[in-house]
Amino acid sequence: MAAKKASPDLVNSSFSFKSLKLKTKQQELLLRVSILGLVYVLAFIARLFSVLRYESMIHEFDPYFNYRTTLFLTEKGFYEFWNWFDSESWYPLGRIIGGTLYPGLMVTAALIYWTLRFLRFFVHIREVCVLTAPFFASNTTLVAYFFGKEIWDTGAGLVAAALIAICPGYISRSVAGSYDNEAVAIFALLLTFYLFVKAVKTGSLSWALGSAFGYFYMVSAWGGYVFIINLVPLYVLVLLITGRYSMRLYVAYNCMYILGMLLAMQIRFVGFQHVQSGEHMAAMGVFLLMQVFYFLDWVKHQLNDTKLFQTFLRITVTSAILVGGIALGVGTASGYISPWTGRFYSLLDPTYAKDHIPIIASVSEHQPTAWSSFMFDYHILLFLFPAGLYFCFKRLSDATIFIVMYGLTSLYFAGVMVRLILVATPAVCLISAIAVSATVKNLTSLLRTKQKVPQTGSTKGVGSSKSSSKVTLDQSQPFHKNGAIALLVGVFYLLSRYAIHCTWVTSEAYSSPSIVLAARGAHGNRIIFDDYREAYYWLRQNTPTDAKVMSWWDYGYQITAMGNRTVIVDNNTWNNTHIATVGRAMSSYEDEAYDIMRSLDVNYVLVVFGGVTGYSSDDINKFLWMVRIGGGVYPVIKEPDYLVNGEFRVDKGASPKMLNCLMYKLCYYRFGELVTEYGKPTGYDRARGVEIGNKDIKLEHLEEAYTTSNWIVRIYRVKPPTNRL
């Protein structure tokens, strides 16, 4: 409800008071601050649905790793954390945690935790982690306000803050419990951009310094910083091309780049990549180009002869391009500059990932975006965006050029990958806010001028020059007033629909923790499946502390964080071969898989199975990806062996290899005895809606250790080898 009210209200009040030009400036300030305060609270509470529905817990997969590392950080201190070698994951390889993560999120949460403890609020670290994302989302609304104020006016700032507070594209990644890097990264991203735009506008060194520190925070928090370090140079380049080079730009960019680079290199995971990898080369190239521009400017100042300068210009530009080209070529050829990474490349050439990197293509959030996903996450902002673009072009400045570029590049990336909708959200909100603000401003000033016409008898109203010129045209026509009212009503109607949509989406789609599953029962009651945690606690309580658990990589982080047991692979997919080995084990016959498992010292195998509950994202549905990834490294695994006429089946018509592979056996072991649905035969798989093809499964080298109450997680013990006499 709060969401529904806020956006129309604040637009209304801020504009009416602003254009009334109340003499009491304080009154306006008070209104603005209170609206911002409400938006701040709104952004926080809109994200608490998940806590209300379920409980205060960490969601999904990656957040469990972040939680585990934060716990380690608060218990052992920063230096231990920095030098942490984790032997509990990627057995037997292990993982150097300190050098392979972005520590920003953990350090932020730990700082908040320590601050609270210092203030004598004794909260559990988990609560801090759960609420970090909503807290930073609230802060983002403040940044959005200032950003909007910078590129347009205070009205646009307020609208932007309200829009971003409840925009589903952002909420999807920042509900309470989704303790992931993006939670703080979007705040850092927007802050960096805002400070940079401010620096370009003022040419002040302090703002540039601020943006460098913002950039540092962003680098420490999320790999998406690559977007900043490519967008900013691109922006500078566009300004140079369109003849908007200025001293302000020079100061802002150089300070931000040099300082930002030095700071970013302090993050171990980034390190020298920042000066060596191909993804960062654009920034360096533009930096050098800036120096050439500055130098030319200086020479032009020194030389009075224009002809001489022309010759000089030609020679310098040619040689600069030549030297740059040679340096890049030599750097790449000698291996000093590393080529682009697969993820980056897949953004520029979207078909790349599909052909070359199955591990990227397999993740559902890396899928390209259909229009309905855009509609789901942006709703009416999509209608407002083109209008906002138009307004930006009407009032072109360095700041509006930036926001337009940010919006378009990020929207393109959002089209390539669903998860990048998140990055585009602030830009979409800001540009749409400009559209709303400018429209409402135009319309209300039109209305007010009209009202004043009979009183003053003159056309010199208080509105903008445009609306007053309009008044001269049709003083006696009340029709326009009606039109304006109709348009205003339309705009407010749209905004209220937006608020309704956002609340609904947040509540229904984005607040489920995915570790606890909810379903509607036959009588409309809620049924909670808490099988995951049941299984992980079972592992924690009933297995030896040095037990190794093999599962598909999706569950790795959760097993280490909640089960406290060593895993073979986890969600940090850094070693494709290791994952492929697990994929191969899962898709081989039991005796072949046994050899692989012995070689990896596996004690337990964990599979996720949705056949009883109808839970569709289980291991059988992920199975083809295991085959693909396994087959990518070990050619003995061939995808067609598991398909029948190109179709993936688990019933009687399934391929023999499928019916006897390890994954099939572990998922459907003893399932043939079970009746899952009334009126259906035994062994009816509710997730796929078929009767399984192999009901008599015998296990030779494994034995069932534990199956959770709804059969979602099944754990098997690997038997030790039999004595050979």
Add this chain to the structure above:
Amino acid sequence: MADHTTLPHRFFLSISLLSILTVSQPDLTKELVSLRSSSESGVIRLSDDTVSKFITSVSTPRPYSLIIFFNSVELNSNPLQEFRREFAFVSASFIANNNNRSDVANKVFFCEIDESSDSEAFGLFGIQFLPQICLVDPLMENLQDKTGRMEEEDVDGTAESVVEFIESRTNLTVGPLHRPPLLSKTQISVIVALIAISTPFLIKKVLKGETVLHNSRVWLFCTVLVYFFSVSGTMHNIIKGMPMFVRDHQDSNKLVFFYKGENFQLGAEGLSVGLLYNVVGLLLAYVTNALVRVRSVSGQRVFMMLAMVVSLLAVKKVVYLNSWKTGYEIQTYWPSSWH
């Protein structure tokens, strides 16, 4: 499968027999050579008469083999005609690669039979479906025999598949394929000349600051275009290779433009929805920003009414499509005391 393995043997046998028999039927080969040289890319168009002349009325073993492409211009099928062009590449490449070896070049002839004009010959082979390629080897008597046919799963419309077929059945090598370049030499030279001529003018304009890059309208147009393609899911269509529309399973005359289901879309639906977004957005911008400068009052009124109606319809349509596609039903949460 056994038939296939024996085919090359049959072919060899026939070649050895040919040395004796060619003397008796030299005219036919000559005639075929002349027909080939007069036809484009060396594909001989066979008619009802010529089929009987070169195949049925010649006693086996014939001194040559024929590779026949079964075509139908009337069918008006693009993939078929594309395959026909690929076939022509193979023919032209074969002739070019074996130009100075008449003993090889005159053993195989590439032919074509069109269903629309020579249906009798078509029936002779008992062709049921297209595309179809058939090798008539010197010993073949029963034209309905399926052993000379290219297997259905091998027909994938590329020149390479045809080459593979020929090389596996005849022990001849076609050699490298010569595809024509994408742009002919004259086209390239014209383009180069145009660029060369326009460069000085462009440089002059850039220096003066008068290019399209300095025109904000062009930029605006480009940004709206980028926006349009982004939000309409064009990248989705490119990456997943989605078609613009598909044919209905039940009724092949009906086209399906909209796909029901959240994470997939067809090309046309994305583009149409993207267009609706832009229409509404730009109308809003126009009404609030540019319309005020229009002199005529009635013009303003009419346009404003029109814009409002169009926007309303567009928004309604998009919302309707979205709920239909995703199956979501968005509802408001009222306080429980209001019920």
